[in-house]
Amino acid sequence: MKILVSIKRVADPDNASKLKVSGDGKAVTSEGLEWKMNPFDDWSLEAALRLTENAAEKNARVGEVVLVSIGPNDEHTQRIIREGLAKGAERGILVEADEGTLDADVVSAILKAIVDKESPDLVVMGKQAADGDSNVAGTKLAERLGWPIINYAMRIKTADDGKTLEVRRELDTGVATVKVTGPAVLTTSDRILHPESVKNGVTPESHEYAKLEVGGRYASLKGIMQAKKKPIDKMSIGDLGVDATKKLNYTKFELPPARSGETTFVADVAELVDKLHNTAKVI
Amino acid sequence: MANVLVVAELLEGKARKTTLCAVAAAKQIAEGTGGSFDILSIGEGAGAAAEELVGYGAGKVLKADIAGGYICEKYAATVAEAGKGYDVLVACASAYGKDLLPRVAGKLDAGVASDISDVHIDGGKLSYTRPMYAGNVSGTVEMASAKQVITVRQSEFAPAEPSGGTSPVQDIAVQSDPVADKVEFLGVEVVKSERPDLTEADIVVSGGRALKSAENFTNVIEPLVDALGAAMGASRAACDAGYVSPELQVGQTGKVVAPKLYVAIGISGAIQHLAGMKGSKTIVAINKDKEAPIAQVADYFLVADLFDAVPALTDAVKKL
DSSP states (O other): OEEEEEOOEEEOGGGGGGOEEOTTSSOEEOTTOOEEEOHHHHHHHHHHHHHTEEGGGTTEEOSEEEEEEEEOSSHHHHHHHHHHHHHTOOEEEEEEOOGGGOOHHHHHHHHHHHHHHHOOSEEEEESSOTTTOOOOHHHHHHHHHTOOEEEEEEEEEEOTTOSEEEEEEEOSSEEEEEEEESSEEEEEOGGGGSTTSEEOSSSOTTOOOOOOSSSSOOOOHHHHHHHTTSOEEEEETTTTTOOOOOSEEEEEEEOOOOOOSOOEEESSHHHHHHIIIIISOOO | OOOEEEEOOEETTEEOTHHHHHHHHHHHHHHHHTOOEEEEEEETTHHHHHHHTTTSOOSOEEEEEOOSSOOHHHHHHHHHHHHTTOSEEEEESSHHHHHHHHHHHHHHTOEEEEEESEEEEETTEEEEEEEEGGGTEEEEEEEOSSSEEEEEOGGGSOOOOOOSSOOOEEEOOOOOOGGGGGEEEEEEEEOOOSSOOTTTOSEEEEEOGGGOSHHHIIIIIHHHHHHTTOEEEEOHHHHHTTSSOGGGBBSSSSBOOOOSEEEEESOOOOHHHHTTTTTOSEEEEEESOTTSGGGGTOSEEEESOHHHHHHHHHHHHHTO
């Protein structure tokens, strides 16, 4: 099985409260924040790796994961692709683009061009990027391709050929189960990191992955060494023959107002109840 | 003048309240631009759900009955065909709206402004504010496409109230889409609760990793939830650990809530959690660690062992 995984670099999401806006309000500045792999992409990469390995045989690769990142051709984007390669992906693609020229429409058009070149069985993406928080590009890609979209996958079960998948997907009101005939686009939910989230027909059913708490697997030292030799193809949007323009234009960014008021530390339960009942009048 | 189509969200043949938040946004756009709005009821039981929606001032309520469980590919072509006659399509930014509307937008060559918190109308031109970066930046966005597709954040748009009058109901044809054959619906497990819905409750009580087990949620958190008539929520860590089911997750992934009172118990307050609750009117934190980041947003902070404080708080609430 061949899987395309898109990975985006984002300003360190754990320090997003340190972001600033330029004086004219036209740009978000992330100075001082490290670039990180979008955590939602990291989860999806974990799912893709599990789908293409035999976990019982030291994660022996039985399929191929191709990474694609769209962004500036600089050390940061390259580092994030190398990080994915070190975790186990086979090769990378860097599509050079100024981030100001991108929105979900342009990104999905670029990804479609990559899919046309690579013919993967699946595309697995983050449901959103931790910067834009949009939840749009994956579904738009599926529509461009005429493929199904399965958003918010928490469990994926497939035979090793990956042609049909049984997926449990998270809803606001519970969980739905669908059977999908590929090729398809999938996005993942938080629960994709659970030990039993992926059954691929190669890794024995009884195998349980270690519990991951925050993100996907760490790269091994061997993986980091191997990643240095794995290829990263670089190309421009023009090379791909993509002619797409943004449909969304941001005219202004602002920092939301801070919550007003100080934190009142209450001494005990009685004081808390008094404050909530008599001061805030919320109970 | 913008004419707006609201895409209703159905659950077991009834319109979810999320639909009325989308109606509120549609009304605002229609009234602000001198346009009008209609509602599309689509899915199994669309007829009955359409009848629920006739009293909200829509020009008409369209209905498309589609049997079987929801699959994006089974609905999108019908919504897009109906949407051809409108300038703006709107749904709630629920898991349903965020799944369906981008596919519809693709068919209509429209941009998508998702999870918007506000609508602006300037000389008939629409723009939208939307929270980004887990709520740490808000962006104002305009769309260059002829048609605009938006999903609205439920906590920022109060549900529309009935406005009198009765909108006519009109059947529309269901459109087929070859891609729908690629997905088979096998089933859905709907989580039922006697408690208020997390996104609609006036009070939300959430527990975190410090609860340590599902049993402690049942024995410590639930009595307080019920004493307050609240909805129950949880941090990602608590959902991930299996203490409670995933649909109770509050945060950047999960539900965004803005109740009158939010009580965070044993929740440290990671940035991703704050994104889902910092719009609450009054925030209470109960935590052993007074340095926990939840203090950044808490109005009241009780530094205490939750296993002592929460049962005492429950008793005190019952005596009010």
